[in-house]
Amino acid sequence: MMNTTTTTTPEVSSPFFSYICDKYFYSSEWFTFTICTYITFQTVFWLYNIFLFYIGYNDISYFEKYRIQKHKPKLRFQPEIIHQMKNGIIKHQLSLIVSLPLLYYLLNYFGHVSVRTSIPSLFTILWQMIIFILSEDFLFFWTHYFFHTRWLYKHIHKKHHIFKQPTGVVFIIADPWELLLQNQLAVWIAPIFLKEKHLFTICLWIFIRVYQTINAHSGYDLPYISAQYYLPWLMSGTLQHDYHHQHAKMNYGSFLTLWDRFMSTHRLQKDD
Template identity: 55%
Template sequence: MSTNTSVFPSTSFFQSDVWLFSVYLIATYEIVFWLCNGFLIYIEMFDIPSIDQYRIQKHKKKLRFQPDMVHLMIKQTIRNQISLVFLGPIFYYIFNYIGHVDIQGPRPPWSTILFQIALFILSEDTLFFWSHYLLHTPWLYKNIHKKHHVYKQPTGVTAVLSDPIEGIINQFAVWSILVLLKETHIFTICLWVTIRVYQTVMAHSGYNFPYITTQYWLPDLMPGALAHDYHHQHGKWSYGSFFSIWDQLMGTHRLSTSKKQIN
């Protein structure tokens, strides 16, 4: 009589690379997303003078969380969270179709990690700018991108307000360069997710925070919330993601006057 030493047949699945990749990817996203947004939700609900001084749109009444706003954000956030469960395995197979993602091997040298992160940032910034620029053409804005501009005073969770088509376009900008790399490590991917989620949430924060934002250190090159908050206020200009280079070349570079708060 044959014996089976495996009590739980599904154990191999939970040790598989696709499972580990999905867990690492989703866990990284969730931790960064909710740590940042938890802080932003807290300061939106309570008046803290030492923090409120950095609010960009101080000339307007504080938005607060209105019932319709809360309902929309909850709906879109839940949709965003559910999509992550399906995107994890999909991304794994896409990334491994052309290249290879190392899940359980040793971390690569920092020189390799930083080089690949630089490629991710430069690629995403270029693709995001041009896709975002096109989304502001009349037909695409009215039928797709307008959903992201529901609120002229953005806060962190409004970053997930988007049409599904725009979501696919944004994901292409974030990940397209990765499939062209021969070898990528899960550590590098998680670091990239951390950087991208943090940058996106802080750009939508509505605050010109000192020290913890790119605009504090490099306001002209990486204007962060100063540029993106201006973009939401006016519904145009400042289309970039990380850098202002494309905006400056295209004559669409605009910043909030709140830049003076951190100088």
């Protein structure tokens, strides 16, 4: 619910989000939540994608050795591709303006989002992230798996697969039904049903998920900057999802390789 209490002089010693809530956001928890989640998404989305666009468009030679589909010429930034990306970005930006203010009410429906309290302990943040990742990966895998059945692929999922060489922004280019079921539902189901969650944890979750999906679509297997680099057996990522776009099959998971291993759908480029 929107907080209508007015506090004119925020205490500097109060928790960070409580402080900014009073100082900048008219003491409205809903407004603080909306702006913080919006800034989190935009920061990771634009920083990572501008970096990918910069190295791709300017053919920065240092990164060529990390490009996954080196055997193919770059297709990424032809005018037609740029047009698709621009359209996708505009639609997605508009959907954010509508969905993020509503997300606050959705997260408060079965539980409660704390805005004014202190940031939770590292332990709490950690176990909540593990639950978010496990449930997201489970739902993402199975919805994605079914989106590859003949009828659903032809009518819904094919739109996401027009990019055989993906790049960061491709993750938002998809049919609205796919964005809703495979992406949004999978991301938010656990946070919605979790009884007590904090705005910081929600922002961190947005950061991790958006970073993970841009990285998976980046087209570059860059060292150090992904969980896959450190835990290649367990974590899915760029190598798997790039293969998925190239062949339009296999590697249906998002964070983990577990469901793909279980269903024998795990493949890497070198297995060709």
